[in-house]
Amino acid sequence: MSDYGPGGLFLADCPARLAVELIADKWTVVVLSGLSEGPVRHGDLIDLIGGISRKMLTQTLRRLESHGLVRRHAYAEVPPRVEYELTSLGATLIEPIHVLTEWARANGDAVLDALDAHSEPVAHQG
């Protein structure tokens, strides 16, 4: 656990890999974002996120739960009601995610511009 190479690299066997494993999938970040303001019901998350299937939502939540980032709370009611909320550990992940999304908000256009310029390398002939 000492260091991770010259200059503080964080590549091979290191925390970065864990972080990547946690957030490097299609839905994790978005789901965590959806929970960032307080407990939300399953169905409301579906609605809130948009585009996620029930299967993937449940699966993502289960995974986050097993990693200690999300707590599940099922009420013994009928019809059933299940709420999910961030644990204190999970809440600490919101900040890094926020930094990331702020980056996207600030630089998203630049990225899209680059994509654009890349797909249209049509010389202006002059």
Place this chain on the structure above:
Amino acid sequence: MSDYGPGGLFLADCPARLAVELIADKWTVVVLSGLSEGPVRHGDLIDLIGGISRKMLTQTLRRLESHGLVRRHAYAEVPPRVEYELTSLGATLIEPIHVLTEWARANGDAVLDALDAHSEPVAHQG
């Protein structure tokens, strides 16, 4: 582009999606990390990262290049030499990534503990 819902949510059609699309794969974050200290050659990246195939490295680099985050520099030599470096735009992504990996460094153990406790829900009978 006005707001993203109550409380500044960033879910459906928003920058967060772009950020996720950019970094939510197995290698992007690690490759960017590998370039964070300056230009690196293809082969050195392979070596540095560990576990990535040439195919995936090239593919990831091409993608980052098209998004304006990485610049490719091929020298007209023999044997060939190609270096990759972050663009100024790409360099701005290092900070969010750094925040993320710092989180992992600080909370990695907690996550692993949670995983552990989850896979061994053996009641202590107490």
Place this chain on the structure above:
DNA sequence: CAGCATCCTCGCGGATACTG
């Protein structure tokens, strides 16, 4: 309403061999 099981498709990503 929440969750699980099933089926099915698609593309990620590794292995290998070939080109320049």
Place this chain on the structure above:
DNA sequence: CAGTATCCGCGAGGATGCTG
């Protein structure tokens, strides 16, 4: 040394239907 093409297995992930 760097890049491309090809083959292929596997798992992500959507769609649907059933249970409680």
